[in-house]
Amino acid sequence: MSLAATAEAVCSGRTSASETVAQALAAIEAAAGLNAATHVHAERARARAAALDARISEGGDPGPLAGVPFAVKNLFDVEGQITRAGSRATGADPPAARDAYAIRALEEAGAVLVASTNMDELAYGFSGENAHDGDTRNPRDPRLSAGGSSSGSAALVAAGAVPLALGTDTNGSVRVPAALSGIAGLKPTYGRLSRSGVFSFVHSLDHVGVFAATADDLAAALAALDGPDPDDPAQASGVSPRPVPQELRAARLGGWFAAPLHPDVAEAVDAAAGALGAPTTVELTLAEAARAAAFVLTTAEGGQRHLAGLARHAERFGPLVRDRLRAGALVPAAWTGRAQKLRRRVTDELSDLHREADVLFAPATPCPAFPLGTAEHGVAGEVLPIRLGIGMFTQPLTLTGVPIGVAVRRGARSGLPVGVQVIGRPFEEATVLAAMARLEKAGFVMHPAQTEAAHA
Template sequence: MTSTASAPATTRPAAASRLDQVLDRIAAGGRDKVSAFTRLYPDAARAAALASDRRRAEGAGLGPLDGRILSVKDLFDIAGETTAAGSAVLRDQPPAAADAPVIARLKQAGAVIVGKTVMTEFAFSAVGLNPHDGNVDNPRAPGRVAGGSSTGAVVSVVDGTSDIAIGSDTGGSLRIPAALSGAVGFKPTAGRVPTSGAFSLSSTLDVVGAIAGNVADCALADAVLAGESAYGLAPVPAAAVRLVVPRGRLFADTEPVVAEAFETALSRLRAAGMTIAEGGLEAELDRLAEIDAIGAFTAIELAATLRERGVGSLDRVDPKTRARIEAGAGKAAPDYVRMVRLRERLVGDVAAGMAAGTVFVLPTVPVTAPPIAEVLDDTAFHRVNGLVLRNPRVANLFDCPAISLPMATGGLPAGLMLMGRRGSDRSLLAIAAAVEAALAR
């Protein structure tokens, strides 16, 4: 890999000036609009921006993230403050003793962290609602959901109040808001980026990644988060890209506008010289369904996390979330152990069965963003939540890296998801950059 992931620092405006514009934009959001941010760090951010500008003037920059403005999801520890993770029941927890490792890496790379962003409670929803902090509008379609659980993250990117947003992805929480709100969201292979110091929804499935306006910025953030020093991506010629479409149940109930956008995207990729093959994942999905029939890692492991933190009452938890936590708390230990073992075998078999360079392509989610008013009802909420999770969660259960790219629809945003072999994170990002370029023609 090269070390040229984004525009050279000399071509960007001064970080302090850009930060002032961002803070003004946030302040101008208005009292009638729920903010994407739960907390701002104007003083610390301004100090970081001024330090970055000094380094640039001296020719001693820390790399391509130096001076870039970032938001971070409200589940990462920052020393001296309580990590609320979108929930009222955690607001009286002790403050964090230290920054989460990913926060420390971002600061060491010169990032200007402007604030923490709204998320769904405990990161346990893909729709993007939060009764404690408020429901944030889709940045491209006011009155509709933005997606979750990294809800404010995608809003901050699309609204221009951060260059890159750092979030988590347990079943699609970076890729779903990216798809519904028109951005790029990248989920790495588990273990690539440290998750310590981040509130844990599922210790089995949680990963940390980024939402940005383009693949290059996601790749830059991924390298810094993973502790790597090489930021760039080797160019991939279109003729070298081979994508596999896994037709079957992951295409069921797809909204016509999403289906049309997907087929149009495939046509453009073929026209660019990429190979598109038909394939399937039905046998692997049968095995995933066997795990689902026993229980959900998220519900079981979240119940354990809350118990470890001394949360004895769920009275202040959103009822939509509470019911699932209580179901997880009631699971028997032998059932959980069986789930772990089944999943371990599935992950190994999927990795062994995917040839090097294999990339699956499918709609990130089968629908566009519904109106917020339509998903306030419990029945509608659970239906939509399950539907938008269906496709992206496969990558988490299979432990595959995956990325969502915007697809042109002529209306509400939709996403195209690429899923690669376990551990192929950087090559997947390089292929995604080639796909992004082909779709932009």
């Protein structure tokens, strides 16, 4: 059921917010084996739902997301709780004084927070493996990674436990788990959504992003999240995007984005070209250098972000992140300066490509989900380190800050989800979502894993 249909059912009295929340809480418990939720906010959610139901019975307007249960990555502030960000390094932090802006915005629209979710420690990773909380498991196959770092949020949506979840995307941390878990994901334009109350990782690259089943649901969530917040100094203002064009022009990104590809991914990109009527392939010549720049900015800013903690209590950082952050803190300014210049250059190059195409598209990952606990994976005859390979198509694009959606379908060979990135112009999320809706009509949509099992 779509978010709008759930809200309509709640408003019309066919069901209640208390009922939708109770269902979500039961589904999260039933999905406990995925290790996707780290905190279930049952008491808060039930109270919130009861208040919504009371408002509806009094004839009040509960909002366009009335009774929609949602989850957030455990780096979003939840009032009264320590914001963990998947780490013991945050354990001595004070509890959050108020909810993150994004949680407040969704709840003002009638949605109800039910859980905080597992993640790669401090958002530094793509696998959903966590030394403190255990690994997130993929609902399509629990032996596999759900993708990361917003692993638990993607897994809960893919399992059908919640219809909506929030994550963050710095190098692909929404797009990779959306692709590997088999759900729709959106990384909006850098600066579009407020990040206040969100535990930072790399200030110049962090984005709040959304997971749901369809582009329509992403649009409904985006509408609620999209508002000015004076508490976020990086938020953009005064932006007026062009309307969605009648005739959508699309082009495929080749070059760096053409290989190595698992055959399921290659077929998905071909299918997207057919569905979007995109005969042309264009090349972002700076893609590889852009990935290098994103890597350098991430390690350097991430290291600086945690410098005080590393000096004070390095033992609280997990082994997957501790030495990477230490090394990042030592990166010389010459390298980060070059990365910021490269960022300008590649952003301009992508903008030129967007003159001839409203959306560009590219694979989200080179291959489907990989087994948990592995350091390398094979793709098209190549053996690649997962940490480098899985984000190779998302990382260069993050640098440009443009909005990017991920549409998924089942691969014929692996039987697992694979994803295509739909890349729009800055602040043209509506055009990205329109292209994703067109892809959905061509088979780029997957049902929650639980529903699949029930129908198998």
